[in-house]
Amino acid sequence: MPNTPADRGSVRPASVINENIRGLVDEGGLGSDDYLQLLVEWEAAVRSKGLCSDVTKAA
Template identity: 50%
Template sequence: MPTPPASPRAARSLAVVNEEIRALLSAGGLVSSEGRRRYQELLVEWAAAVRGDVTEAA
């Protein structure tokens, strides 16, 4: 029997994700591999938030 997909966490607002990206960049957080991984995750989340904003506006 297949494993059920993990329940998606509530989507954060574009502003919240953007603020976390800015904080990571201003703190020099991209130096470590963990920081780069987190940045990539945030970019994916940011893109999803942008798509959500566009969908709501339409």
């Protein structure tokens, strides 16, 4: 079973994850397993920091 962000301990900052997402999109990786995993991780980072007001800015 794949690791979830909660399984890894600390959560990376949403801004770092967002940069990884943008890189995958630029490379045509939209919809890939890596992209989907990053979305899950990004959501966890946003929730952990209470950044819900910034959700529309990220992707």
